[in-house]
Amino acid sequence: AQSVSQHNHHVILSEAASLELGCNYSYGGTVNLFWYVQYPGQHLQLLLKYFSGDPLVKGIKGFEAEFIKSKFSFNLRKPSVQWSDTAEYFCAVNARGNAGNMLTFGGGTRLMVKP
Amino acid sequence: GAVVSQHPSRVICKSGTSVKIECRSLDFQATTMFWYRQFPKQSLMLMATSNEGSKATYEQGVEKDKFLINHASLTLSTLTVTSAHPEDSSFYICSARDFRTASTYEQYFGPGTRLTVT
Numbered sequence: 693a694q695s696v697s698q699h700n701h702h703v704i705l706s707e708a709a710s711l712e713l714g715c716n717y718s719y720g721g722t723v724n725l726f727w728y729v730q731y732p733g734q735h736l737q738l739l740l741k742y743f744s745g746d747p748l749v750k751g752i753k754g755f756e757a758e759f760i761k762s763k764f765s766f767n768l769r770k771p772s773v774q775w776s777d778t779a780e781y782f783c784a785v786n787a788r789g790n791a792g793n794m795l796t797f798g799g800g801t802r803l804m805v806k807p
Numbered sequence: 808g809a810v811v812s813q814h815p816s817r818v819i820c821k822s823g824t825s826v827k828i829e830c831r832s833l834d835f836q837a838t839t840m841f842w843y844r845q846f847p848k849q850s851l852m853l854m855a856t857s858n859e860g861s862k863a864t865y866e867q868g869v870e871k872d873k874f875l876i877n878h879a880s881l882t883l884s885t886l887t888v889t890s891a892h893p894e895d896s897s898f899y900i901c902s903a904r905d906f907r908t909a910s911t912y913e914q915y916f917g918p919g920t921r922l923t924v925t
Contacts, residue, residue, distance in 0.1 A: 724912045726913075728916075734918070735900070735916050735917060735918040735919060736851075736900070736902075736916035737916075738913065738915075741913060743912075782850060782851070786912045794841065794853055794856060795841075795853070795902075795912075795914060796853075797850045797851045797852075798850060799849070799850045800849070800850045802848075
């Protein structure tokens with residue numbers, strides 16, 4: 693079974709600082725990778741996703757993530773964060789071909805951006 | 808597009824009663840819907856996968872007789888928490904896959920339902 697780990701549980705940054713959130717997964721086969729964001733009081737929204745092709749994927753709101761297959765990683769980055777990026781971020785993995793096409797979520801990283 | 812709604816958004820019930828939560832895909836047809844549970848400050852835990860017209864597949868440790876799932880149409884799935892207990896208090900979130908984009912494995916999430924059992 694696949695598992696997902698997010699190393700940073702809480703991150704506090706000042707506006708304009710650069711962001712990198714780690715995500716590692718354990719699964720030997722082909723995967724689809726996602727980053728979701730949950731703003732305070734709102735539902736989960738997709739930030740970006742990787743299925744195949746260019747391992748550097750760009751998402752909404754200036755976020756990007758890089759799939760490094762050899763490291764089983766899919767880290768999320770943003771060059772300059774804003775106060776409005778304060779939210780919880782979840783990495784999720786779908787192992788290709790699993791029967792239910794289920795997503796396995798990481799534990800989440802709570803980001804606070806100070807104005 | 809790809810909007811998923813849940814009703815109710817919040818519900819308080821007494822111990823021993825049953826509560827039904829609805830999950831609807833508003834502008835697409837969902838052959839598969841998923842039910843998650845999220846504890847405070849924790850991640851989402853998949854409870855079950857619901858396929859239209861067939862029985863739900865429950866994850867290990869989830870009591871199927873306690874958490875009844877029905878996916879009677881391509882736009883509606885319901886989760887019924889039977890004989891609720893205080894430990895069932897949680898945030899329940901559903902998601903749905905659009906059958907037109909099923910190959911992308913993307914899920915669209917509802918806003919969640921906060922259940923409090925007193």
